[in-house]
Amino acid sequence: MVSNSPLSDPHEFSYSTADFNKVVQLIYQRAGIRLNDSKQQMVYSRLARRLRALNMTSFSQYLTQLEKDADSEEWQQFTNSLTTNLTSFFRESYHFDMLAQQMKKSAAKPFRIWCSAASTGEEPYSLAMTAIEAYQSNHPNVEIVASDLDTQVLATGATGIYTLDKLEKLSMERKRAFFLKGKGSDSGKVRAKKILRELLEFQQINLLNDSWPLQGRFDAIFCRNVMIYFDRPTQKVILEKMGHLLKPEGHLYVGHSENLQFLSDYYASCGKTTYRLTEHAISQWGHR
Ligand SMILES: C[S@@+](CC[C@H](N)C(=O)[O-])C[C@H]1O[C@@H](n2cnc3c(N)ncnc32)[C@H](O)[C@@H]1O
Incomplete structure (x- = not known):
C-alpha cells in the first residue's frame, strides 16, 4: 500500500492511506482493537460522521486536532465510532x-x-x-x-x-x-x-x-x-x-x-x- 495515496474516491472528505494507518495506530493504543486493511471503508464511514459534526474537511485535520490534546472529549467519540457492538438477547444461549x-x-x-x-x-x-x-x-x-x-x-x-x-x-x-x-x-x-x-x-x-x-x-x-x-x-x-x-x-x-x-x-x-x-x-x- 502506498502511503498518502487517496483512498476510494470520490469521498466527501480527503482520506489517505496515511490517515487510515494513523487511525489503526491510535485505536490500538487506546482500546487494543486491531483493524486490518479491509476496514478502510468502514473507518471512513464511521469517522466521516465526526468530521461532519465538527465541520472539518479532511481526515488529517481531524487526526491532527485529536492528537494535539490527549484529554480531549473527542477521544471518546473517536473510540465509540470504531467499536463493533453486535449483540443480542441470549446470544450463544x-x-x-x-x-x-x-x-x-x-x-x-x-x-x-x-x-x-x-x-x-x-x-x-x-x-x-x-x-x-x-x-x-x-x-x-x-x-x-x-x-x-x-x-x-x-x-x-x-x-x-x-x-x-x-x-x-x-x-x-x-x-x-x-x-x-x-x-x-x-x-x-x-x-x-x-x-x-x-x-x-x-x-x-x-x-x-x-x-x-x-x-x-x-x-x-x-x-x-x-x-x-x-x-x-x-x-x-x-x-x-x-x-x-x-x-x-x-x-x-x-x-x-x-x-x-x-x-x-x-x-x-x-x-x-x-x-x-x-x-x-x-x-x-x-x-x-
Ligand atoms: C461484538 S460486541 C460483543 C458484545 C457481547 N459481549 C456479545 O457477545 O454479544 C464487542 C464489545 O466489546 C467492546 N470493547 C471493545 N474494545 C474494548 C475494550 N478495550 N474494553 C472494553 N470493551 C471493549 C465494544 O465496545 C463492544 O461493545
Missing part, C-alpha cells in the same frame, strides 16, 4: 443454561457476575433474566456489573429501552415477565422491567487499562466476542488479570470463536467455550 446450572449449585451470596463487554445491554439483561429464573425469585441475591469501553452503548444499556424487534427470539413468557411495552410516542419500543434493571450496574471499563475499578471476586465473568479484536499479547494480559478476579470455583465464559488453549496453565475447559481456573492458577494467584 448454551452459556445461559450453564450459568443457571452454576447458580443452582453455588452457595455464593450474592452470586456475582461481571459482564465485561456488555455492549448495548442485551447480554447483561439476559444474565439477569437467567438469575430470576434459576432462583425462582424476582429479587435474587445476584449482582451483575455490566461494563464496556463505549459510553454510547452503555447509555443505551442503562435505559433498558429497545425496539420491539430486538425481542423477536424471546419466548412470549419471557417477553411478558421481563418487558413493558411502550405506548403513544414510545410504541414500537419496550423497556426492561425494574426487576431486571435493579440487578445491573453499568460502568465504563477499558479492558486495556492497567487497573479496573472492581471490588472483590466474581462467580462468573462473561468476556464474549471482544477478545477477537485484540492481539495475543493483549489477550494474555487481560485474561490473566481476569483470573485474579475469578473465585476458585468461578467460570469464565468466552465467545464462540475464542479459546484459551494458549493459557492452559491457568485455565481448563469446563464446557463449551467455558473455563475454570487450574489448581496451578489458584495456588499461584493466591486464591487460597
Whole structure:
C-alpha cells in the first residue's frame, strides 16, 4: 500500500492511506482493537460522521486536532465510532443454561457476575433474566456489573429501552415477565422491567487499562466476542488479570470463536467455550 495515496474516491472528505494507518495506530493504543486493511471503508464511514459534526474537511485535520490534546472529549467519540457492538438477547444461549446450572449449585451470596463487554445491554439483561429464573425469585441475591469501553452503548444499556424487534427470539413468557411495552410516542419500543434493571450496574471499563475499578471476586465473568479484536499479547494480559478476579470455583465464559488453549496453565475447559481456573492458577494467584 502506498502511503498518502487517496483512498476510494470520490469521498466527501480527503482520506489517505496515511490517515487510515494513523487511525489503526491510535485505536490500538487506546482500546487494543486491531483493524486490518479491509476496514478502510468502514473507518471512513464511521469517522466521516465526526468530521461532519465538527465541520472539518479532511481526515488529517481531524487526526491532527485529536492528537494535539490527549484529554480531549473527542477521544471518546473517536473510540465509540470504531467499536463493533453486535449483540443480542441470549446470544450463544448454551452459556445461559450453564450459568443457571452454576447458580443452582453455588452457595455464593450474592452470586456475582461481571459482564465485561456488555455492549448495548442485551447480554447483561439476559444474565439477569437467567438469575430470576434459576432462583425462582424476582429479587435474587445476584449482582451483575455490566461494563464496556463505549459510553454510547452503555447509555443505551442503562435505559433498558429497545425496539420491539430486538425481542423477536424471546419466548412470549419471557417477553411478558421481563418487558413493558411502550405506548403513544414510545410504541414500537419496550423497556426492561425494574426487576431486571435493579440487578445491573453499568460502568465504563477499558479492558486495556492497567487497573479496573472492581471490588472483590466474581462467580462468573462473561468476556464474549471482544477478545477477537485484540492481539495475543493483549489477550494474555487481560485474561490473566481476569483470573485474579475469578473465585476458585468461578467460570469464565468466552465467545464462540475464542479459546484459551494458549493459557492452559491457568485455565481448563469446563464446557463449551467455558473455563475454570487450574489448581496451578489458584495456588499461584493466591486464591487460597
Ligand atoms: C461484538 S460486541 C460483543 C458484545 C457481547 N459481549 C456479545 O457477545 O454479544 C464487542 C464489545 O466489546 C467492546 N470493547 C471493545 N474494545 C474494548 C475494550 N478495550 N474494553 C472494553 N470493551 C471493549 C465494544 O465496545 C463492544 O461493545
